[in-house]
Amino acid sequence: MGFPVVVRPAVTNSVNRWTTDNVSLQTGHNISNSTGLEKLVSWMKELERQHAKTDVIFGIEPTGHYWFTLAEFLQHEGIQLVIVNPHHVNKSKELEDNSPTKNDYKDAKVIADLVRNGHYSEPRLPKSIYADLRILMNHREKIMLNLGQVQRRIQNWLDRFFPEYQKVFTDWEGKASLITLAEFPTPQEIVALGSFTILKRWKQDVKRAVGTKRAEKLVQVARGSIGLTEGLIAAKIELKDLLEQYHLFARQNDDIQKQVEELLEQIPGTKEMLTVPGIGIVTLAEFLAEVGDLQGYDHGQQIIRLAGFNLRENSSGKKKGKSIITKRGRSRLRALLFRAVMPMVAKNAEFKALHHYYTKRTQNPLKKKQSIVALCGKLIRVLYTLGTKRIRYNAMDVLGPVRQSQLQMVA
DSSP: OOOOEEEEOSSOOSSOOOBOTTTTOOOOSOTTSHHHHHHHHHHHHHHHHHTTOSEEEEEEOOOTTTTHHHHHHHHHTTOEEEEOOHHHHHHHHHHHHSOOOOOHHHHHHHHHHHHHTTOOBOOOOOOHHHHHHHHHHHHHHHHHHHHHHHHHHHHHHHHHHOTTGGGTOSSTTSHHHHHHHHHOOSHHHHHHHOHHHHHHHHHHHOOSSOOHHHHHHHHHHHHTOOOOOSSHHHHHHHHHHHHHHHHHHHHHHHHHHHHHHHHHHTSTTHHHHTTSTTOOHHHHHHHHHHHOOGGGOSSHHHHHHHHTOSEEEEEETTEEEEEEEOOOSOHHHHHHHHHHHHHHHHHOHHHHHHHHHHHHOSSSOOOHHHHHHHHHHHHHHHHHHHHHHTOOOOHHHHHHHHHHHHHHHHO
16 A cells, blocks of 8 residues: 655745645555564654755545554554545546546556645544443444344234234233243144243243233234244244344443443543433444543534535536535434434424424425534534533523524514
8 A cells, every 4th residue: 555655844934834745655664563563753854954954744645444543553663643535536646647547656647746745634442431332332233234234124024924913912022922932932832831831930030010911812814824834943943043132242242331331430521411311322422432521622523524424516607505414524424414314303402493494494494304404504503512611401592582582583
């Protein structure tokens, strides 16, 4: 991989702020181990000495997770690392030689030119407790995907071998239902055991919500079941393995939930942010995992840009295009905020009132999705204010006097 190096001069002026003496050099070192990284740093320090520069800016085009260890190593060495948007690299390639060709040498030079001209951003790598929180929430997301897949496969099994099952158990994840699926899942076994034996087994672990009527109903629907009758031995093995996976993922999710709660207790301002009606522990943990320390931001608008909720407009001459969000930020942050606001417009009185105002006002009414996006920005500002100032949620502060009067006029 080619890494451009941009060196900062000791004295700058308004005309020539950046100079790049080695914009297209490739390191030629294996940076997958400590020896290669040390050689890389030595190479950069030598360039800095040869050209009498004060320090080095190391620019990269991030690809997946491969640059994380490099970034942390350079940070410990006191070398500034910056990243350029891959979208910008693709758009800038043809400016070099009017050709869409791609190679390591050309990419390195394009990246270096972008860094030299200031078209880069400084990565916000999470530290300490926020690093733990991000890893846990990423891990939880994958566990929930696996859990959802297993749940659907169990439902698929029931549809094939016992389609009437949910007439008895609306929620197959209840205790009595899981006992049934684990020990006597097929209609044939249920009929053979009878309602008395089934109820006796349930009562060993479940004290409430099960009785004779439910056991008798289970036997009744099992007698008239139209489920498959061939391959039952293999089907029971399949269900047994699926239930083991279900319990494993459910337990892992519970363990992560406890760990996340302990981490949130150590972060200042979380108690205040949780006072927002509609914001739960998981939502707040996902938000902080993506954003990091709120004290690292000067205002909430920076987080709005990080999420890609800032607006862009396409206009030319007298034609004025529509304003839409840039979507240039963290897609995961944008998605979780959208999911959080959706129920809030139904249950949170202030957000519900604002949503009604945005969509029903006489001047420039917004579509429902546009209103949701606007409220995502509102939620970011609310969480930022509560978290940094450590104050509890106040409905009057959320609406403000001007918005209150506008809402009253609409009402």
